Amino acid sequence: xxxxxxAVETEFLQGLPYFSDVNLPELDSIKRLFFEKTFDRGERILxxxxxxxxxxxxxxxxxxxxxxxxxxxxxxLKLVRPGEPVNDVSVFDGxxxxxxxxxxxxxxxxxxxxxxxxxxxxxxPQVARSVNRVLAGQVRDLVALxxxxxxxxxxxxxARILLEHAGKGAGEGHRLTQQDIAAMVGSVREVVGRAxxxxxxxxxxxxxxxxxxxxxxxxxxxxVDAD
Amino acid sequence: MPTVDVGKCNGCGLCVxxxxxxxxxxxxxxxxxxxxxxxxxCTRWCTLCEAVCPTGAVTCPFEVVFGEE
Numbered sequence: 001x002x003x004x005x006x007a008v009e010t011e012f013l014q015g016l017p018y019f020s021d022v023n024l025p026e027l028d029s030i031k032r033l034f035f036e037k038t039f040d041r042g043e044r045i046l047x048x049x050x051x052x053x054x055x056x057x058x059x060x061x062x063x064x065x066x067x068x069x070x071x072x073x074x075x076x077l078k079l080v081r082p083g084e085p086v087n088d089v090s091v092f093d094g095x096x097x098x099x100x101x102x103x104x105x106x107x108x109x110x111x112x113x114x115x116x117x118x119x120x121x122x123x124x125p126q127v128a129r130s131v132n133r134v135l136a137g138q139v140r141d142l143v144a145l146x147x148x149x150x151x152x153x154x155x156x157x158x159a160r161i162l163l164e165h166a167g168k169g170a171g172e173g174h175r176l177t178q179q180d181i182a183a184m185v186g187s188v189r190e191v192v193g194r195a196x197x198x199x200x201x202x203x204x205x206x207x208x209x210x211x212x213x214x215x216x217x218x219x220x221x222x223x224v225d226a227d
Numbered sequence: 228m229p230t231v232d233v234g235k236c237n238g239c240g241l242c243v244x245x246x247x248x249x250x251x252x253x254x255x256x257x258x259x260x261x262x263x264x265x266x267x268x269c270t271r272w273c274t275l276c277e278a279v280c281p282t283g284a285v286t287c288p289f290e291v292v293f294g295e296e
Contacts, residue, residue, distance in 0.1 A: 062279045105244030165291040175288035207272035213294040
């Protein structure tokens with residue numbers, strides 16, 4: 001039993017971008033620093049503002065990273081999938097976690113304590129180079145997201161798409177996905193999702209299982225004109 | 228509500244793990260709906276399965292209609 005658990009862990013570590021340039025004997029010594037932690041659906045993993053002294057990677061399941069606004073609204077910043085780190089930023093800069101982290105379903109994490117992270121970076125310099133590359137990629141992604149967050153304009157464009165497609169029926173060509181709308185308005189799926197939720201909160205539309213119901217045509221038209 | 232493009236599904240099972248209504252299961256490593264049009268479990272706008280799918284295999288298409296105003 002134990003040998004197969006260790007084999008899975010080495011495979012998992014090999015697949016992590018941080019360890020892409022580490023050979024197997026080195027991975028074996030690094031692997032011993034990791035431990036497993038499981039969470040149930042809805043269980044909180046990290047709290048916004050608290051320090052992180054354990055670096056977590058997702059082994060299975062999905063972790064939601066989100067911030068909560070003063071009026072209690074939740075804004076999802078990222079969905080962390082298997083193979084990705086959950087809280088690398090706050091472990092590496094020693095600062096408080098900028099986000100909350102919660103298990104979206106059953107989740108298994110692999111964790112490594114901060115002093116051990118330091119030791120790995122010191123003893124395996126290729127890991128430090130890989131970490132630089134990963135963090136640079138995150139910065140790049142965030143810059144692109146910031147460019148896209150002229151939120152009001154996206155809402156107006158989404159409103160226009162909804163008005164254009166209303167009443168066309170449920171045939172193959174007329175059903176939309178949030179990804180379709182994102183492509184049509186030059187945004188990403190997550191931002192379109194937020195725009196739809198915002199339109200529902202304003203009462204302009206209602207989101208149902210198979211369809212979007214336009215309750216207030218005028219309200220949507222005003223948003224389109226304001227764009 | 229979700230549809231699965233079998234050609235894109237890689238059997239990762241993330242959609243199954245996040246679905247609050249247990250509408251999806253893995254059959255032979257392919258995401259499959261448990262019940263379809265008359266499904267009572269996927270009762271509201273959710274789209275979590277679509278959000279977590281890494282390949283775009285799971286989508287939640289919808290139609291747009293005018294309601295009573």
